[in-house]
Amino acid sequence: MNKYRITIFSVIFLFFSGLGSTYANERQHEWVIEGSELQQKINENQPIIIFDARSQEQYKQGHINTAISFPTALTYVAINNAYYVKSIKKIAPLLQQKGVTTSQQIIIYDQGDLKNAARLFWVLELYGIKNIAILNGGINAWSEQYLLTKIATIPQPSQYFPILNSSVYASTTVAKVAAYSDLYQLYDSRTLAEFIGERSATDKFGHIPTAKSIQNSVFFNTTATGVSLLKSPKQLNPIFASLDKSRKSVTYCNKGKASTLTYFLMKQAGFKVSHYDGSWLEWSEKGLPVEK
Structure with a gap:
């Protein structure tokens, strides 16, 4: 069995689980956040984690204040010309390094097409995180109203260990x-x-x-x-x-x-x-x- 793939048990559970219909109906109205809402959370020092899902190079050129660089590419592993999400064993150190935790809301953004943000959203959901939102419009919309910074935010490592949501x-x-x-x-x-x-x-x-x-x-x-x-x-x-x-x-x-x-x-x-x-x-x- 390929060590990079989800276990056979996970696949079997998925097939018979009905794809988590209860989980799918939770918090529908909270999954997209507007720039003004995020700015308010930052101003009020609310307990949030902001992830920039773009490349490290894009992050260095300017990002939202307090955002942590978390390129979506880090969540992939390449096998035989295809790309897969990393296994729990491989992803756990990365999530801990980036400070992932269940005690704070996680807000993700990218340049604006939301593909990288949505991918990271899915990865975090797959590994047990539920309180997540995506910033509407990404950096493209944010930079029309608010300033960017080039000062990197260093994440506080966590002890989070992923729980598979197959x-x-x-x-x-x-x-x-x-x-x-x-x-x-x-x-x-x-x-x-x-x-x-x-x-x-x-x-x-x-x-x-x-x-x-x-x-x-x-x-x-x-x-x-x-x-x-x-x-x-x-x-x-x-x-x-x-x-x-x-x-x-x-x-x-x-x-x-x-x-x-x-x-x-x-x-x-x-x-x-x-x-x-x-x-x-x-x-x-x-x-x-x-x-x-």
Whole structure:
């Protein structure tokens, strides 16, 4: 058994757990935070941890005051041309180093497309953290109203040890089942050109059988200054209204960033949803069936 993958026990638990429908309905209204709310929390010295999910280089160029650099790339491990979330054994020292704890709310941001933020959100959820929010608009929106700093914040190490929340995780086995079972629906968050087989990040063209395409671009409004902001839940409702909430939803993309944003918003909308770790890169590498 590959030491970097979620254990067989976890996969079996996921398959029979109903993808954590109770967990999926918790705190839906608290998962997105606006810049003004975050600034208020900072001004009031509220007990929060802010993670900058961009690269270390971007962080050094300017970041939100008190934010800790936590590049999403640190949560990945590469195996056979695909990327996976690190195992508990590998992720625990990283989470402790970054000061992850259950006693403080964690707020995550990136440049603004929210792919890195959503990926880190999913990783923290997978490993037992629940009190998390994503900053709407990221640095792009924040910097229009508030100053940035180049002074790095050094995290206070914690003793947190991850607890696996396998309800948010889908393995290859689950993705295979989802492709042919009426109990599941797969959602592909890659570009439309990739979905229909005109382009591909691998040598396989098309999509996982029975998957539906859902583009990240439909989730955003653009301001007059060109900043992308998430649509409100009311605006997102028409997008999700045509999808079947009675099914267990599984999201995927190429590497697991765009699909974790889809996962995040579907979960906020009340879907029973998990993310396929490995995604299209793994599916292609294994030579599994595709359709166009």
